[in-house]
Every structure is written in structure tokens, then in C-alpha cells.
């Protein structure tokens with residue numbers, strides 16, 4: 001995929017516990033390292049986070 005994975009598809013670097021295999025290594029993409037989580041994207045639970053992220057994806061999708 002020349003422009004990365006489609007929205008909603010898990011990153012190939014996630015392990016079985018949903019932890020980043022590249023965390024703390026130079027191979028971790030700069031974009032990932034620069035992302036600052038905040039309550040508006042994480043909520044209070046995994047389900048809430050997934051719903052918030054889906055809403056953000058829809059709101060920022062190119063026409």
C-alpha cells in the first residue's frame with residue numbers, strides 16, 4: 001500500500017497484547033512518536049477510544 005494502511009485496520013506492528021513492537025526504537029515512525037494522546041481521542045475505555053477515533057476519521061476524511 002503506497003500510502004499506508006486503510007483507516008480502521010490494525011497496524012502490523014501491534015503484538016498480541018496490542019502493544020507497539022517498535023516503541024522506544026528508532027524504527028518507530030516519527031508520526032507515531034509525535035502524536036500526543038488526549039482525552040478527546042482516548043476517552044475512558046478502549047470502546048470509547050475506538051468510537052472517538054472513528055468519529056475523528058469520519059470528520060477528517062478527504063472528500
Ligand code: SF4
Pocket residue numbers: 011012013014019020021022023028029032
Ligand atoms: S505507534 Fe505507530 S508503529 Fe507502533 S503500533 Fe502504533 S501505529 Fe504502529
